Amino acid sequence: MSFAGEPRSQELIYDWNEIGRKGRLIPEGVTFFDETLRDGLQNPSVTDPGIEHKLKLVHLMEKIGIDVADIGLPGSSQRAFDDVLRMCREITDNKLKLGVACAGRTVVGDITPMIEISQRAGIPVEVYAFIGSSPIRQLAESWDVDLIAKRSAEAIDVAVKAGLPVAYVTEDTTRTRPEALATLFKVAIDHGASRLCLCDTVGHSTPDGVRNLLNFTKSLIAGMGAKVGVDWHGHNDRGLGLVNAVWALEWGADRVHGTALGIGERVGNAPMELILLNLKLLGMLEDQDLTHLLEYCNVAAEAVGWDVAINYPLVGRDAFRTATGVHAAAIIKAQQKGDSWLADRIYSGVPAGMFGRQQEICIGFMSGASNVNYWLRQRKIEPSKELVDAILAKAKTMPRNLTDEEVLAIVETHRAPAG
Numbered sequence: 001m002s003f004a005g006e007p008r009s010q011e012l013i014y015d016w017n018e019i020g021r022k023g024r025l026i027p028e029g030v031t032f033f034d035e036t037l038r039d040g041l042q043n044p045s046v047t048d049p050g051i052e053h054k055l056k057l058v059h060l061m062e063k064i065g066i067d068v069a070d071i072g073l074p075g076s077s078q079r080a081f082d083d084v085l086r087m088c089r090e091i092t093d094n095k096l097k098l099g100v101a102c103a104g105r106t107v108v109g110d111i112t113p114m115i116e117i118s119q120r121a122g123i124p125v126e127v128y129a130f131i132g133s134s135p136i137r138q139l140a141e142s143w144d145v146d147l148i149a150k151r152s153a154e155a156i157d158v159a160v161k162a163g164l165p166v167a168y169v170t171e172d173t174t175r176t177r178p179e180a181l182a183t184l185f186k187v188a189i190d191h192g193a194s195r196l197c198l199c200d201t202v203g204h205s206t207p208d209g210v211r212n213l214l215n216f217t218k219s220l221i222a223g224m225g226a227k228v229g230v231d232w233h234g235h236n237d238r239g240l241g242l243v244n245a246v247w248a249l250e251w252g253a254d255r256v257h258g259t260a261l262g263i264g265e266r267v268g269n270a271p272m273e274l275i276l277l278n279l280k281l282l283g284m285l286e287d288q289d290l291t292h293l294l295e296y297c298n299v300a301a302e303a304v305g306w307d308v309a310i311n312y313p314l315v316g317r318d319a320f321r322t323a324t325g326v327h328a329a330a331i332i333k334a335q336q337k338g339d340s341w342l343a344d345r346i347y348s349g350v351p352a353g354m355f356g357r358q359q360e361i362c363i364g365f366m367s368g369a370s371n372v373n374y375w376l377r378q379r380k381i382e383p384s385k386e387l388v389d390a391i392l393a394k395a396k397t398m399p400r401n402l403t404d405e406e407v408l409a410i411v412e413t414h415r416a417p418a419g
Helices: 008-012 051-064 078-093 108-121 135-141 145-161 178-190 207-224 241-250 272-281 293-304 325-336 369-378 385-396 404-415
Strands: 031-034 068-070 099-105 125-132 166-171 195-200 229-234 255-258
Touching: 031 272, 051 078, 051 293, 078 099, 078 108, 099 108, 108 125, 108 145, 125 135, 125 145, 125 195, 145 166, 145 178, 166 178, 166 229, 178 195, 178 207, 195 207, 207 229, 207 241, 229 241, 241 255, 241 272, 255 272, 272 293, 325 369, 369 385, 385 404
Parallel strands: 031 068, 031 255, 068 099, 099 125, 125 166, 166 195, 195 229, 229 255
Antiparallel strands: none
């Protein structure tokens, strides 16, 4: 298979990922649900962004192809209500295609603010009504399945009567008994829920668990003769958030949740940018422009006061940097052929240009003359043998890569007149 319609990949890259492929990885028409401004803000180390950052993120979500965004819990505070209303008006005023959702407990007092916002903004708000369902949660809360079903039905009825679509969210779905899920899902569907959201709330699930839960849920829906969408909402406590999200789409979820940079409760959620990146590289999002992914992540990081790890895929400082001589030489040789496609892939499984970045070559203790020549020419400095040797000599004495300022200082020394 080609990478997003690029025929040269078949010629130059043998793709073991495609061996045994049983068909299209994900079905047509899947949607992407962004939780950055809701679950993302539940991370204990983030700052709640000001409204201008939130509005900027809404526009960036539109640009990267997000279908629906959960923009908050309007029942939690007056500030949350005001921010959600402002974002809804921004979407209507700018005629954005981005759909809006809000989260709330299966409590009437959490649903009514969403109804008010929908009416005041003139935009449908999808209600994500959540309640814990696992035995461990039932024990802690002194609940039973009958009580959970009763509260769920009451909340769903309020939203449906107001004409709002409802996604029924069972918290901790991945640790809930099948008989309890069957009861709760049937109640939700009978009362008008249009979606079921399967939650790996504590990051418990493995890919096998994802497959088993999706098969169970799809069979139950089919047995009821219902037409109900299925969401996957996964956390990353085992480090499986990303693979579980992709796996969920393959096994029948038609909507997958994620957050910018994976921020969220504890260690966070499935990272939205990496879900999109991987689906793009698998040829699933051929028409989706992801050149704004980097900006989306950087704005999110700035908005919540988040430090991006230097080795984080796509976004981290080192994602497309190399100082290793062999690697740099191969990239440079490809560029000297006038072949940017080749240069972007020769030592990178992720083509930087597809996502708004570029390959970078720096100078360090593992570098060769190719690194130095490239670095200098990129800055329109003509390399001489003496200059290149001097820079390399300095680099070999250092336990780290040279900074731009250190290299330029050597350049200035060589430019200075003798004596």
